[in-house]
Amino acid sequence: MESQYARLKSGLLRSGRLFEDAEFPAIPRSLYFSKNDPSIYWQRPTELIRYPKFIVGSASRFDLDQGLLGDCWYVAAVSTLATRPELFKRVPTNQPSNQPASHPINRPTTQTGIFHFNFWFYGEWKEVIIDDRLPTSRGKKLVFCSSREHPDEFWSALLEKAYAKLAGSYEALDGGWIEDALVDFTGGISQRISLRDTKRLPRNFFNVLLQNNMMNSLMGTCIYVCWATRLTMEKELDNGLFVGHAYSITEVLQVRFIGSTFQLLRLRNPWGRLEWRGKWSDKSKEWMNLNDRKRSEIGLIIEEDGEFWISFEDVMRNFDVLQICHLPPSCEILKDKKPWIGIRYNGTWTRGVNSGGSDYFRKHGSYWTNSQYSIQLANNDDNSNKCCIIISLMQKHSKMARTQLRVQYTEIPLLFDLYKVVLVCWLPANCY
Template sequence: MPSPVNAAVAQQTAAGSVPSTISSPVAEGTSGGTGGIYSAIISRNQPIIRVQEKTYEELHKKCLEENVLYEDPDFPPNESSLFYSQKVPIKFEWKRPREICENPRFIIGGANRTDICQGELGDCWFLAAIACLTLNKKLLCRVIPHDQSFIHNYAGIFHFQFWRYGGWVDVVIDDCLPTYNNQLVFTKSSQRNEFWSALLEKAYAKLHGSYEALKGGNTTEAMEDFTGGVTEFYEIKDAPKDTYKIMKHAIDRGSLMASSIDDHLGFSYGSTPQSDIGELIARMVKNLENSQMSHPNVNYQGTDEMPAWTIVPMQYETRMSCGLVKGHAYSVTAVEETTFKGEKIRLVRLRNPWGQVEWNGPWSDKSEEWNFINEAEKVRLQHKVVEDGEFWISFEDFMRHFTKLEICNLTPDTLEADKLQAWTVSVNEGRWVRGCSAGGCRNYPDTFWTNPQYRLKLLEEDDDPEDEEVICSFLVALMQKNRRKERKLGANLYTIGFAIYEMHSTKHHLQKDFFLYNASKARSKTYINMREISERFRLPPSEYVIIPSTYEPHQ
């Protein structure tokens, strides 16, 4: 019987449900449509949805013609854009970058991980996703249009693009940012006069209604909003036996992939402990005063040389003796095999977003294992003895040390490779209606059958010469919509899951008796209060029905 599980950090987004499947090699659903949530997977170059009356280009042109700086009427520089649950004990001053420093720039030397310094908002899950995004320049330029500047045709207006439930949305903002004592309160760059990360965070806050709405979440949510992809999430201790093959295929598809190590407190990169906004602000002021006391004789006002102090330091990471860092995420940049002393060895290449601090065990940059590898193979594996944050580790050590693996599948064919991967996408949108189609989980047989039902036909088995089973691999994702934006109205995430049943040649809604006398062929591992749950399955070719549900009925 299913039982609910509370996510360690479960403050995300939703209202209604969007079940969808991605299958390989072929899956067929009864409905879908090009406007579905994951149609970005089919086309990476879709135009944006026209959600505002005037486009960025029209607003920008008008401001230049009238010689005025843009002021956003939908996300004004006041408390309504900051917090909704309580008033803060101090007054923030909203300033444009030109009022903060003398020589503001949008991007300096390319957008990268070192441009991101976090304030105490609790949105490190969002910033972690930005760090992964900076590794893929094509995606980065889609989310952050680079033809923006504080120098040429500056009008106080900027825009960013996010994937939202069926299409790309262009979010237009002004460049007024909350400050205290002339310092940015929230995200900032390591260079005081660089502002792309702070403005991207503001656009994402506008998308969700306020800065406070970003407090608490996980990396996968923002990864999907940056890419339109579907994320697979694995606890490595429970990972499937073919995890190496899954990772290898993900690299071949050009997917974003990250792995992290929980610390002893249960904190993981991409999540944040719960905390009170008032307490955070009080700590912010205290730390700001302490930092200024440390530099009492230096007047940095109005200069670009002032260091970008993190107003409230957040240091959850702990370096271990092996060189790995707990409470921290690494990008997975390659998965390869090599021959070592006559035996095949599986390797994983990881990159620490810090650009330094590396694994020092077997297969690390200076380890003795490389003495047995010829030069041509070293070149193929791009082995370098340099402290750049990137290193190789054996797959066995990777599985031993790391605790979580996240794979954001971007596209059915890879963005970079020439060969196509045979994927099919099916998308279905629906909703749970109290008293009608909100039947709860299988623990409630009298109402479970009333939940929405989605047909899935698996036609062809996997094309894997190493696998003798007649089997189809596919991925099911279930997302609840808009809950983060509606949090200020009291909306919380529902505890959700799904079950998969085999059925044959019926187009009718399956009734109560079917579920009483037929066991499910597969199901989500647990019911959990997250924005999206997704899971990979392997079943024989046949016809199936997917039943998404909340844990409790009538929700």
């Protein structure tokens, strides 16, 4: 069956016209819903540069610089995704990236101005089609996400536009969580871990991160607040890190050298600049303990590119939250790993029927009406007489509410209680 994208592109090739997306038009409300910025113009890549390309060579984590939008969480997530080519290729499917880098996207015989991307949207893959009109300044520069290293490369800007369309506007991407975007890119299961609640962290927490990295889980981290000053707004600290800012985790390594063991993480600032200035930073003395061969094996790059190494201890000391996206069972990248089964349930809470409320309502007699699911675990893991289960809840349509009700928007707390015989999911009573 021919896809909508294929039908539209075929018609554009026959007519010689460029695609204009009526669902996400080049007008102010596609940019912001709380203000108007007359300094922004919509222009196509062919109006900005003579020979624009979708991808130059191959997609890289260095292809993304944040721009003026406060979507560091999104850019950090895409940077992490770009480290896994097998996962990345599913999002921008069948794009001109399959052509050699020397092939521009504006050849007269192929130019249509239409692109499509895939996102995992509430339990299924959704195709998002866009035109290539992008927000620019008067100086003919992209105002949001762009590639600083390759000004003729546009995949990062086009992907951001498709994600903005999915959310309803560019402004809807202003603030968010890394793991939410990673779920939208992979269909995985998210996990958020507080680094401040150390009593609940396992003693071998670094080994947990190392294992997650080996399993190709995607990770990021952020700083909520400067605990010395209680500062929460985005501002640089003395060590080069930023409060109110998200960072990609692009590598986790345990390095052994001359009897010593070092636990290191590689992070990237979505801005493509401004790095950590403490131990294990690009020009720090710690790297002098390793010879040139070891530094090369690790992949040390001394450059102002936003990427830096930092010790596990300094991550625990400076960052507040670790965000992880565990890949789904169906993911091709896990084909050589031990298989596991994924099951999805769709449900709703209806006022007066099964909106029984939180734990408070146990005493009021309505708690038991909440949605209940019975799950049986039958297969042991590794002959240990134990079974592993991961439960993840997703609140539908929160992105849509965020776009329409930005000022009033708050997430409804959605939780579950797990018993030996049944899983009970609940939210505050009479919400729906």
